[in-house]
Amino acid sequence: MTQNHSSAARARRYFASGPGHPVVLGAVGLGIGLVVWQIAGSAEPVLLSTPGRAWNAFIELVVSGKLFTALGESGVIFLIGLAIAIVVGVGYGILVTRARLLREGTQWLVYALQAVPMVAVAPIVLIVMGFGVGAKSFVVFASAVFPILINTMEGARHAPPELLDTAHIFRSSERRIWRDLLIPHTVPYAMTGIRQGIAMAFVGTLVAEFFLNATGIGGLMLSASSRFDISTVLALTVLSAVIAVSLMGLGRLLESRFSSWRGEEGR
Amino acid sequence: MSVTESTRSIAVAAGALRAPKVRQRKVLLVAATALLILLIWQIASAFDASGLVPTPSGILLAMPGVFTNPSFWIDTLDTSLAILEGLAIGVVFGTLIGLLTGRVRWLRGLTAPYVAGLYAVPLLALVPLATIWLGYSPVARLALITVAALLPCIVSTVDGARKIARELEDAAFVLHMPKRRVLFDLVFPATLPYIMAGVNVAIGRAIVAAIAVEFLASVPGLGRFILINARSFHQDASIVGVFVLVVLGVLGTTAVEAARRRMAPWHNPRGEK
Incomplete structure (x- = not known):
């Protein structure tokens, strides 16, 4: 018995062996990366800069206030676009479960539009809508709405039929069916969509700033890149990676906060 | 046993008969919405004076x-x-x-x-x-x-x-x-x-x-x-x-x-x- 157990344990080690806590390992990995960057950057300063110089460039952006202006500009279109995407995505997603004609008539369109990369459409948005806050928010909206809409549609479609039947038998009004049944049931699914939508909204923000007009974080990046200011470009690239990872963490937090609402029904 | 089985097979057969009809209806519906959207798009773009909106x-x-x-x-x-x-x-x-x-x-x-x-x-x-x-x-x-x-x-x-x-x-x-x-x-x-x-x-x-x-x-x-x-x-x-x-x-x-x-x-x- 014991021998059997120890051999199984050895088998485990054979396959998934290795020391270290994931967080410690991650920190060590980042440390190694910084050292390599420092060494490589000392040899090739024009192309690679160094961690120190990228940090200085970042501090420079903070001190001059440019970074906060840019974050504000990006934040506005991000929030407007995302908010409209959530309202439209969740609203329409629930609406189509109550209106079968609408669902069967438009579902194909949702999936078709979802396959269109927003980047490719950006120049057309530019000539049709211009490059104001509205047009840029529209790009954010169009990037974020599809995951929200599709997840909500999936969730609302699986609303338990027994409950819907019960509501009908008790002559529940349409408004109360929405408020007490459909929306609470759909929230956890919508949250999955919103998590994906948050990430897509950030992508959309950069698309808008790169291709409509150069404002915000994307604008800072473009202008630094056209000056070949590699330190600033690197600082901003790392910053946008940090923003993206944090937004994803935020989305995951939101999703798990509401996941307990998921009933056992269906699956 | 045979009763339930035969009812089920009848139901299945009826479903099979109905299936193409349902699909036909769906195709019609999709085509109708597509046409409607294209029509609205085309008519709406006629009011666009700039001529920049694709039609x-x-x-x-x-x-x-x-x-x-x-x-x-x-x-x-x-x-x-x-x-x-x-x-x-x-x-x-x-x-x-x-x-x-x-x-x-x-x-x-x-x-x-x-x-x-x-x-x-x-x-x-x-x-x-x-x-x-x-x-x-x-x-x-x-x-x-x-x-x-x-x-x-x-x-x-x-x-x-x-x-x-x-x-x-x-x-x-x-x-x-x-x-x-x-x-x-x-x-x-x-x-x-x-x-x-x-x-x-x-x-x-x-x-x-x-x-x-x-x-x-x-x-x-x-x-x-x-x-x-x-x-x-x-x-x-x-x-x-x-x-x-x-x-x-x-x-x-x-x-x-x-x-x-x-x-x-x-x-x-x-x-x-």
Whole structure:
């Protein structure tokens, strides 16, 4: 018995062996990366800069206030676009479960539009809508709405039929069916969509700033890149990676906060 | 028993009879909505004085011109080949890195922040770096496509490599399989469906990467075709370009899905949850 157990344990080690806590390992990995960057950057300063110089460039952006202006500009279109995407995505997603004609008539369109990369459409948005806050928010909206809409549609479609039947038998009004049944049931699914939508909204923000007009974080990046200011470009690239990872963490937090609402029904 | 069975078979037969009718109704409905949307779009655009809004009729009329234009096909071929090349490099290296980091825990830990950061960051944010390092050139495009394809392949392969059935691992251990053989005869085939799922995500990202670099670095290709036409107010031709792009993406994912069914027919992604 014991021998059997120890051999199984050895088998485990054979396959998934290795020391270290994931967080410690991650920190060590980042440390190694910084050292390599420092060494490589000392040899090739024009192309690679160094961690120190990228940090200085970042501090420079903070001190001059440019970074906060840019974050504000990006934040506005991000929030407007995302908010409209959530309202439209969740609203329409629930609406189509109550209106079968609408669902069967438009579902194909949702999936078709979802396959269109927003980047490719950006120049057309530019000539049709211009490059104001509205047009840029529209790009954010169009990037974020599809995951929200599709997840909500999936969730609302699986609303338990027994409950819907019960509501009908008790002559529940349409408004109360929405408020007490459909929306609470759909929230956890919508949250999955919103998590994906948050990430897509950030992508959309950069698309808008790169291709409509150069404002915000994307604008800072473009202008630094056209000056070949590699330190600033690197600082901003790392910053946008940090923003993206944090937004994803935020989305995951939101999703798990509401996941307990998921009933056992269906699956 | 025979009663319920016969009622069931009657019900099934009735369902089979009804099925084509239901499908017919659905097709009609979809066609009707499509027509309605196109009609509203066409009529609404008549009120647009600027003439900048693309119209359904304009797009239709632009099609022959675009499709008979040899430079459009050269551009499309150019972009498609770059995407295929970048996908191939990204998938091969992504799979190798994924297999390694999936099986070796400390390596996974060391690389985790880079994989997470690079996967999360919008591809667009990497374009300025790519153009500074590699110039406003097709090389920058290829590099960005490769990075775009690499990340989902790594993440998906790691996922698959960690989910291998315990019994298989135990059997390999009992049989004293050398590690190299475990990797290529056990881990790789078991991971194959996950790799294909990664490739499917990679296709969409690769297309976005190609277009983004072509826009910003003015590299010839389908993306620049779209951009130039939009800028010179041939927005209808531009839309035709977007349409071709979407078709390319759908063709790619359909092909990968078909390949996955052939190469890993045992895998059932819907059943696993």
